[in-house]
Amino acid sequence: xxxxxxxxxxxxxxxxxxxxxxxxxxxxxxxxxxxxxxxxxxxxxxxxxxxxxxxxxxxxxxxxxxxxxxxxxxxxxxxxxxxxxxxxxxxxxxxxxxxxxxxxxxxxxxxxxxxxxxxxxxxxxxxxxxxxxxxxxxxxxxxxxxxxxxxxxxxxxxxxxxxxxxxxxxxxxxxxxxxxxxxxxxxxxxxxxxxxxxxxxxxxxxxxxxxxxxxxxxxxxxxxxxxxxxxxxxxxxxxxxxxxxxxxxxxxxxxxxxxxxxxxxxxxxxxxxxxxxxxxxxxxxxxxxxxxxxxxxxxxxxxxxxxxxxxxxxxxxxxxxxxxxxxxxxxxxxxxxxxxxxxxxxxxxxxxxxxxxxxxxxx
Amino acid sequence: xxxxxxxxxxxxxxxxxxxxxxxxxxxxxxxxxxxxxxxxxxxxxxxxxxxxxxxxxxxxxxxxxxxxxxxxxxxxxxxxxxxxxxxxxxxxxxxxxxxxxxxxxxxxxxxxxxxxxxxxxxxxxxxxxxxxxxxxxxxxxxxxxxxxxxxxxxxxxxxxxxxxxxxxxxxxxxxxxxxxxxxxxxxxxxxxxxxxxxxxxxxxxxxxxxxxxxxxxxxxxxxxxxxxxxxxxxxxxxxxxxxxxxxxxxxxxxxxxxxxxxxxxxxxxxxxxxxxxxxxxxxxxxxxxxxxxxxxxxxxxxxxxxxxxxxxxxxxxxxxxxxxxxxxxxxxxxxxxxxxxxxxxxxxxxxxxxxxxxxxxxx
DNA sequence: AAGTATCGTGGGAGCGCTCCCACTCCCGTG
DNA sequence: CACGGGAGTGGGAGCGCTCCCACGATACTT
Numbered sequence: 001x002x003x004x005x006x007x008x009x010x011x012x013x014x015x016x017x018x019x020x021x022x023x024x025x026x027x028x029x030x031x032x033x034x035x036x037x038x039x040x041x042x043x044x045x046x047x048x049x050x051x052x053x054x055x056x057x058x059x060x061x062x063x064x065x066x067x068x069x070x071x072x073x074x075x076x077x078x079x080x081x082x083x084x085x086x087x088x089x090x091x092x093x094x095x096x097x098x099x100x101x102x103x104x105x106x107x108x109x110x111x112x113x114x115x116x117x118x119x120x121x122x123x124x125x126x127x128x129x130x131x132x133x134x135x136x137x138x139x140x141x142x143x144x145x146x147x148x149x150x151x152x153x154x155x156x157x158x159x160x161x162x163x164x165x166x167x168x169x170x171x172x173x174x175x176x177x178x179x180x181x182x183x184x185x186x187x188x189x190x191x192x193x194x195x196x197x198x199x200x201x202x203x204x205x206x207x208x209x210x211x212x213x214x215x216x217x218x219x220x221x222x223x224x225x226x227x228x229x230x231x232x233x234x235x236x237x238x239x240x241x242x243x244x245x246x247x248x249x250x251x252x253x254x255x256x257x258x259x260x261x262x263x264x265x266x267x268x269x270x271x272x273x274x275x276x277x278x279x280x281x282x283x284x285x286x287x288x289x290x291x292x293x294x295x296x297x298x299x300x301x302x303x304x305x306x307x308x309x310x311x312x313x314x315x316x317x318x319x320x321x322x323x324x325x326x327x328x329x330x331x332x333x334x335x336x337x338x339x340x341x342x343x344x345x346x347x348x349x350x351x352x353x354x355x356x357x358x359x360x361x362x363x
Numbered sequence: 364x365x366x367x368x369x370x371x372x373x374x375x376x377x378x379x380x381x382x383x384x385x386x387x388x389x390x391x392x393x394x395x396x397x398x399x400x401x402x403x404x405x406x407x408x409x410x411x412x413x414x415x416x417x418x419x420x421x422x423x424x425x426x427x428x429x430x431x432x433x434x435x436x437x438x439x440x441x442x443x444x445x446x447x448x449x450x451x452x453x454x455x456x457x458x459x460x461x462x463x464x465x466x467x468x469x470x471x472x473x474x475x476x477x478x479x480x481x482x483x484x485x486x487x488x489x490x491x492x493x494x495x496x497x498x499x500x501x502x503x504x505x506x507x508x509x510x511x512x513x514x515x516x517x518x519x520x521x522x523x524x525x526x527x528x529x530x531x532x533x534x535x536x537x538x539x540x541x542x543x544x545x546x547x548x549x550x551x552x553x554x555x556x557x558x559x560x561x562x563x564x565x566x567x568x569x570x571x572x573x574x575x576x577x578x579x580x581x582x583x584x585x586x587x588x589x590x591x592x593x594x595x596x597x598x599x600x601x602x603x604x605x606x607x608x609x610x611x612x613x614x615x616x617x618x619x620x621x622x623x624x625x626x627x628x629x630x631x632x633x634x635x636x637x638x639x640x641x642x643x644x645x646x647x648x649x650x651x652x653x654x655x656x657x658x659x660x661x662x663x664x665x666x667x668x669x670x671x672x673x674x675x676x677x678x679x680x681x682x683x684x685x686x687x688x689x690x691x692x693x694x695x696x697x698x699x700x701x702x703x704x705x706x707x708x709x710x711x712x713x714x715x716x717x718x719x720x721x722x723x724x725x726x
Numbered sequence: 727a728a729g730t731a732t733c734g735t736g737g738g739a740g741c742g743c744t745c746c747c748a749c750t751c752c753c754g755t756g
Numbered sequence: 757c758a759c760g761g762g763a764g765t766g767g768g769a770g771c772g773c774t775c776c777c778a779c780g781a782t783a784c785t786t
Contacts, residue, residue: 021501023771023772023773024772024773024774025772025773028736033735033736034735034736034737035736035737035772035773035774036735036736036737036774036775036776037734037735037736039773039774039775040734040735043774047732047733047734047735048733048734048735049733049734049735052734052735066496066499066500067500067772067773068437068500068501068771068772068773069436069500069502069773070433070434070435070436070437070442070771070772070773071433071437071741071771071772071773071774072433072772072773072774073432073433073436073741073773074431074433074434074437074741074742074743074771074772074773074774075740075741075772075773075774075775076741076773076774076775077433077741077774079433088467097460099463100462100463103482103484104451104484107482107483107484108484111483111484111490111493114493116481116502117481117482117483118479118480118481118482119466119470119480119481119482120470120474120480121466121467121470121471123471127474130474130477133429136384136429137384137429137430137431137432138384138431139432139479245666245667271663274667278669281669300634300663300664301663301664301667303608304608304637304664304667304668305667306641306644306669386741386742386743387742387743387744388742388743391766396765396766397765397766397767398742398743398744398766398767399744399745399746399765399766399767400764400765400766402743402744402745403764403765406744410762410763410764410765411764411765412763412764412765415764415765430742430743431741431742431743432743433741433742433743434741434742434743434744434771435742435743435744436743436771437741437742437743437744437771437772437773438742438743438744438745438770438771439743439744439745439771440744440771
């Protein structure tokens with residue numbers, strides 16, 4: 001059928017330059033150089049004369065040339081795209097703005113490097129399968145993985161496919177895969193130090209699920225903080241929840257029962273702090289007069305609480321940027337293997353970003 | 364002698380140079396058919412014999428064949444990718460979970476259709492430029508546009524490029540571009556009807572910025588609701604804010620001053636309601652006893668407020684799904700132009716999804 | 727001076743797919 | 757019993773790019 005005309009005619013609308021989109025070949029012709037030279041200029045390859053660079057630049061500008069990504073990917077076997085994987089399970093677990101901030105950081109950094117962001121939310125096992133197919137089909141150059149659970153095999157599986165990976169958060173202290181995390185231990189310590197500074201001594205904590213490293217780290221920080229202040233640890237002051245509001249509520253009830261004399265609570269997330277706050281109110285404890293309260297995340301929730309919640313801020317967007325930078329670096333090293341002199345043996349890059357206490361009225 | 368050792372031997376797990384992926388050609392060879400036939404089977408083209416279909420399916424399974432997307436895109440001039448554009452300006456404006464929910468819906472629907480999601484956050488003019496380049500470079504088959512401002516030229520510009528577009532929300536009542544919106548007028552009406560049912564009669568409203576259709580629509584719904592209840596409209600009961608908490612605070616102060624006798628407030632977003640709630644507390648007005656409060660979005664904020672906020676829920680994720688479905692349909696129609704189903708003359712598809720009142724303690 | 731390393735360059739050879747034309751069957755028809 | 761025609765098929769011709777080899781020109785050796 002000739003009826004396939006869509007191709008030619010829909011393009012003629014853009015009209016401004018000659019109908020079709022210009023190709024490398026046309027640029028080369030106009031610049032009076034060969035295809036190879038144009039390609040080198042476009043890709044910033046080293047040995048090209050100034051004269052050629054100039055001519056090509058002019059031709060590119062005149063024709064409004066834009067490289068065809070598909071052709072590039074086919075010929076160069078790379079995609080200029082990076083996947084950001086978010087396991088939906090955790091979307092509830094962390095306070096919502098978290099992922100948006102992370103995406104923001106990743107997106108910005110990727111845009112700056114002229115890379116595409118492929119967002120993949122995997123919630124079901126089926127979607128996970130599908131995603132692994134994706135990877136196998138080499139549709140991306142690398143993978144960013146958001147908050148992974150303690151026993152998630154995905155990171156290793158991806159790494160085994162030979163694809164560069166960087167995670168947000170880690171699965172354990174000795175994480176073998178490259179990651180960017182925030183200083184969760186520091187977060188716990190800072191919170192406790194602050195509470196101690198406010199004259200509190202019966203400081204309880206509501207931690208996250210202990211199969212998550214982030215939860216263990218914050219709990220560890222809490223204990224370290226107590227130790228540093230010379231306060232005896234007391235197991236009856238430690239309760240475990242699941243990062244949800246309801247979990248925070250339950251844990252707080254438990255704590256009040258076990259240790260009615262507590263005068264402060266460090267909740268490992270703002271949302272859990274919100275739950276705790278409700279229970280405290282029901283129990284007739286004033287915040288901060290009777291019980292001081294500190295959360296983690298510095299999310300909207302913290303600001304909207306009554307009283308506004310003191311919280312440990314994580315540099316989420318910055319984590320997104322950092323992990324992206326790390327990944328791009330790994331990708332670059334991988335392709336130009338000879339170009340990576342400093343890289344030692346088997347050492348995966350890891351980075352831990354500092355957290356910061358934001359003091360409000362709840363403490 | 365097949366010197367090609369297709370199977371088994373190239374199992375070196377060294378990682379770097381992973382065993383080559385099988386190509387169409389190899390599948391064809393194994394299935395004992397031609398390339399064309401395999402392509403037809405893979406793409407579900409019509410006239411292929413059952414026998415051939417079968418042989419190909421078997422070969423595909425055996426080799427673990429996955430089509431190379433880049434090659435597909437190059438040869439077929441389509442990308443199987445869709446861009447979701449979120450203008451960052453509004454990220455603050457709407458309550459945060461909004462976009463994540465939207466992304467979730469889009470992502471799910473796209474995954475089901477085996478399409479890639481390209482997320483693009485444009486915050487600066489520079490990023491906007493870059494994005495338009497992207498589009499011009501035809502790296503996507505279509506574009507989804509999230510909450511666009513009243514005077515944004517982007518939708519029209521994209522449409523002019525000949526790319527299918529579907530927006531979330533609209534710029535005005537007579538939106539020329541295809542869109543999916545929620546029933547904002549209905550939201551206002553429902554809120555007012557509910558408040559009237561609770562015996563309130565001096566019902567105020569805090570609306571969003573009136574250059575946004577969504578704000579005008581909710582305000583319109585509010586007025587319609589009053590009219591339906593036979594209540595005289597009163598301009599001193601209408602205040603305008605900007606969808607932020609601080610804006611809600613300012614508007615509430617203004618309202619208390621202008622109309623101290625008010626007994627209810629319909630805020631056009633939960634976040635603004637939260638701001639208003641603070642002011643009411645400072646002013647010694649109890650919620651809901653003295654003043655009933657209703658928001659819109661049914662976000663986390665609503666649940667965490669004290670008392671929990673009655674709010675009009677929008678089906679955000681469903682909007683994401685719907686707009687994606689619409690877009691995919693447009694894309695399909697565009698390529699297989701003769702297939703165009705019921706779609707009439709020049710009419711862009713539009714859909715308005717219902718909202719739903721979630722009653723809590725604030726009213 | 728000739729020889730050798732180096733730079734800058736053009737262009738052939740694909741990358742893996744879709745498109746489409748040509749071809750073979752094999753049916754029904756006149 | 758030849759004939760037109762549709763169903764089913766194979767494979768050539770690219771899509772626009774990168775890779776890489778070969779080549780001439782320049783620069784540096786000895």
